[in-house]
Amino acid sequence: EMRMSLKTTLFRDLILSGSDTCIGLINALIHRYLDDAASTDAISEKLRQVCPSLYRNEDALCTKVNEQLLKARTNTMSRMDKERLLQQTLETCKQIPARINLAHVCQQLSACQYFGGVVEL
Structure with a gap:
């Protein structure tokens, strides 16, 4: 479902009203790290810096x-x-x-x- 949403979403729309999609992307990224048994400290820190309104402490x-x-x-x-x-x-x-x-x-x-x-x- 998210893939279809991303395929049809314009970048402008993603920035303006795509917080649910962005949160889904963040969750997918975090799960990828967890599935790989990698430490999430670095990606968590970067996400807090880059998108603090979507990924808080x-x-x-x-x-x-x-x-x-x-x-x-x-x-x-x-x-x-x-x-x-x-x-x-x-x-x-x-x-x-x-x-x-x-x-x-x-x-x-x-x-x-x-x-x-x-x-x-």
Whole structure:
């Protein structure tokens, strides 16, 4: 659906009234980074600089939460490192309670067997 919208949208229209499309593009870009297991810090910083009205600090923190949850689900971390990462993730979630998808975060924390974090949220 977004591809069709982009194909038929003039650049002028995208700039003037295409905030939904721009947000969709930002989300697609972030998901590409997450799918590649790449750090999102650099792209989040650039997005906050270039389009602060579309990508705010809260958005960057949500992105970081998702990145950390994906990283914690890998089996390459020691138990102590995983626990530390999940604690950091939990603290980040507490900074942006209105922005997180509580059901998704709790599901991911449960998958990591971090049940104390689920209760704390």
